């Protein structure tokens with residue numbers, strides 16, 4: 462296609478400036494599958510607290526009891542219920 466001129470009230474305009482980009486060929490099922498083969502979520506690595514056994518992320522303090530597996534001590538002192 463050569464230069465297509467679109468004549469408007471304001472003067473000549475290039476027709477292809479107003480046409481959106483369209484893919485040249487359809488994407489085959491195999492190519493679509495190859496692209497989507499990376500679209501998955503990896504499972505989270507979890508560890509278990511050495512003191513209370515609840516699951517937590519590695520290198521973090523236990524949410525339940527404040528124990529740190531890597532430092533082998535209670536890092537966060539848990540509040541006792543006071544009435």
Ligand SMILES: [Zn+2]
Pocket residue numbers: 510511512513514515523524525526527528
């Ligand atoms: Zn714990």
